[in-house]
Amino acid sequence: MLGYILRRILMMIPTLIIISMLVFTIVELPPGDYFESYVQELRALGETADLQEIEQLKARYGFDQPAPVRYVHWVLGMLHGDFGYSFEYRMPVNEVVGDRLWLTMVVSFVTILFTWALAFPIGLYSATRQYSWGDYGLTFLGLMGIAVPHFMMAIIMMYFANIWFGTSIGHLMDLQYLNQPMSWDKFRSILAHLWIPVIIIGTAGTAGMARRLRANLLDELNKPYVTTARAKGLSPTRTTLKYPLRMALNFFISDIGSILPSIISGAEVTAIILSLETTGPMLIKALQSQDMYLAGSFLMYLAFLTVIGVLVSDIALTLLDPRIRLQGRKSR
Structure with a gap:
């Protein structure tokens, strides 16, 4: 190793x-x-x-x-x-990134937790209750979540928030806290605004992840070792959670290579529409204005995170799935 x-x-x-x-x-x-x-x-x-x-x-x-x-x-x-x-x-460049970097990390990290918290139970329920009304309903909602783009959902939420509640959705904090040092009031303002981009960005990710978990788990549940476990009298919960769910999580681990850079880059188009103080709009603006050092350094940082993420995912996959080996044995 x-x-x-x-x-x-x-x-x-x-x-x-x-x-x-x-x-x-x-x-x-x-x-x-x-x-x-x-x-x-x-x-x-x-x-x-x-x-x-x-x-x-x-x-x-x-x-x-x-x-x-x-x-x-x-x-x-x-x-x-x-x-x-x-x-x-x-x-x-180090000073430009400043607060935008950690704000982007907060939004992306909470979005990942939101996605996993919803995708796991939805995928598990759909796989264990295949072709039930609940499965059909969750499948329909999942396809809707995948089909609707982030930016369109952001525009829809901005419209209805203005029509129904008379409020303007935008920014990660109240305007008086922009460019101000961190304080308890600013932190509470960020928490009050955080749920909007988390729901918008996490919807499509939740739908796609739940569908993949359902497909992988159904494939594992139909394998002979699961049939053998059921024949030996193991409870349905233990039969599902002990091995099939563990094997179905391989794609979660392999996604670490893309999750790490996405934590920093964020959803650029959604951030522009909602006027979020994240690094995504700053990267796009730097590329448009040919701000070479800002754009180049940012892209290199994302590349470094991608390489590290791929390494971490490969190591984690070997620990999760004993069928995966880092190197094959020499044949005699």
Whole structure:
């Protein structure tokens, strides 16, 4: 096990290097850079830009150098904890992310707990009571949850909240707490606003996860070892929970590789519609404005979480399912 983990960690190094090259290339592909986009935006507004100041900024941050040189400086800076400077926000990337990072983690983590808390009992009930009225009803609701996009549900909730209650749904806190340090009142305001994006984002995830759990559990319940356990007189609850449910959870563990980066990125479109103070809208804005250091560092962080998540899921799968082995035995 230890040797496997060490080999996987060593494989992460060239993987992240290749990903960093791809990220840098993709961010650099659009013509021009942030400064050119900024000048064009000022001209569209009828304002004049200080070209001398812009040239000084280009020289200061290496935009007058070839792309390979800038790539090396960017990677070496990240290794030392320097993720560069955000030109859009006029501050270092580490300070730009700030509160948005932990707010995104809170929303995503609560959404994952909400999804699992609903998906497990729904999937278990549907599998053990196949073709019952409850199964049909939950299946219909699940398909509706999968079919309706997040952003459409957000718009519907915003409309009915305004019509029925006269309230405006948006933000993760009351407006007076924006850009304010954390306090008890701000924390309570976040908790009061948190349930809205959690329900919207978690609905489709709950439906999809419950359907997968139902399908996997039905496949396990029809296998010979379950029939043997029933023939020996084991109770239906123990027969279902001891082995079939455990084997049906493999896909939950394998999803860790995608869950970790989703905790940071969040549901971008829903966050834009609800004006959430998360990192998703900031990433989209950085890509649109070609804020290279902010967008590139953010994408690299997501790639790092993905690689770590895949490693954790592979190790957890071997502990959950004894049929999975990290390496095959040598054949004689």
